[in-house]
Amino acid sequence: MSMLSSEELKRFVNEAKKVAKDGEVATYIPELGKANPNDLAIAIYYPDGSFVSAGEVHKKFTLQSISKVISLALVLMDRGYDYVFERVGMEPTGDPFNSIAKLETMVPAKPLNPMINAGALVVTSMIKGDTVEERFQRLLNFIKELSDDDTVEFNESVAQSEFETAHLNRALCYFLKQHSIITEDIEQLMDLYTKQCAIEMNCLDLAKIGLVFAMDGVNPLTGKQIIPREIARICKTFMVTCGMYNASGEFAIKVGIPAKSGVAGGIMGAVPGKYGIGIFGPALDDKGNSIAGIKLLHLLSKNYKLSIF
Numbered sequence: 001m002s003m004l005s006s007e008e009l010k011r012f013v014n015e016a017k018k019v020a021k022d023g024e025v026a027t028y029i030p031e032l033g034k035a036n037p038n039d040l041a042i043a044i045y046y047p048d049g050s051f052v053s054a055g056e057v058h059k060k061f062t063l064q065s066i067s068k069v070i071s072l073a074l075v076l077m078d079r080g081y082d083y084v085f086e087r088v089g090m091e092p093t094g095d096p097f098n099s100i101a102k103l104e105t106m107v108p109a110k111p112l113n114p115m116i117n118a119g120a121l122v123v124t125s126m127i128k129g130d131t132v133e134e135r136f137q138r139l140l141n142f143i144k145e146l147s148d149d150d151t152v153e154f155n156e157s158v159a160q161s162e163f164e165t166a167h168l169n170r171a172l173c174y175f176l177k178q179h180s181i182i183t184e185d186i187e188q189l190m191d192l193y194t195k196q197c198a199i200e201m202n203c204l205d206l207a208k209i210g211l212v213f214a215m216d217g218v219n220p221l222t223g224k225q226i227i228p229r230e231i232a233r234i235c236k237t238f239m240v241t242c243g244m245y246n247a248s249g250e251f252a253i254k255v256g257i258p259a260k261s262g263v264a265g266g267i268m269g270a271v272p273g274k275y276g277i278g279i280f281g282p283a284l285d286d287k288g289n290s291i292a293g294i295k296l297l298h299l300l301s302k303n304y305k306l307s308i309f
Helices: 006-017 030-034 064-079 081-087 101-105 117-125 132-147 156-165 167-178 186-197 203-214 229-242 245-254 291-304
Strands: 041-045 051-055 199-201 259-261 266-271 275-280
Touching (some): 167 186, 203 229, 229 259, 275 291
Antiparallel strands (some): 041 051
8 A cells, every 4th residue: 555645534534533432441450440441552664774654653552362362473483382382272262252151162272362461361471581570571571672662661550440340350260270371470470461461552552563563573674583474474364363352354345464462452563565553442353443533543554455355
């Protein structure tokens, strides 16, 4: 797609904003409930370093589940393919992202994929380091490199809010510990995981990370291969099959790009070989995806034939 004009992008944002009223901000994490449901922002980063944006692009939001793709890339680099996929599967699920149901019926009891909470918790437990602080710092430094932004940090009040209310995630962890998929102290893992989910940035940073995935793990501005090509490919495949929770199939048909959403309203898109997309719209649909963000991607995909299929 040739460079979109920012006027055109603003038009798409205004059109997509109309559906925000049909969604709701995530209130089960109390801090996220404070977001303005009418916010909508997008940035699109091109390989030559140019970008277009519209909406409240400088507003920061926490990554939440978008961090699952990034921790997966780091852990595959740390541990290798076999180690990771012995402990977590590769299959999409029709269940909600926080469901425990499949764990009880699977033999062995490993999570179906790294994008549901159970799988993401297993992945986070594989981040190397001796302490929670050291492990978190490695992930944060990796994200700073991907976003080319040294100022990226985590939101302590969101992390704390999640830590105090994460009873279901603790239940998933204890179930997995019973089956020796997770072996560490659960409170330490919850500390690490809630900080990971609370890493905070704006749409421009998110679009830059999307661009690295789109360009097979290379930062096109520096030429540096940050993520090995094969690992970037695996991550993008999971984004297509499982990235939008249990709406991933419909999203693949209607939009058709690798993407990952988070319950703070972020969506990271990677259009292979072309550009990265960062979206923020905190009003969510009933699947946990940004309702206006998805509408915006529908409009872009339809008008610019983004689908990889």
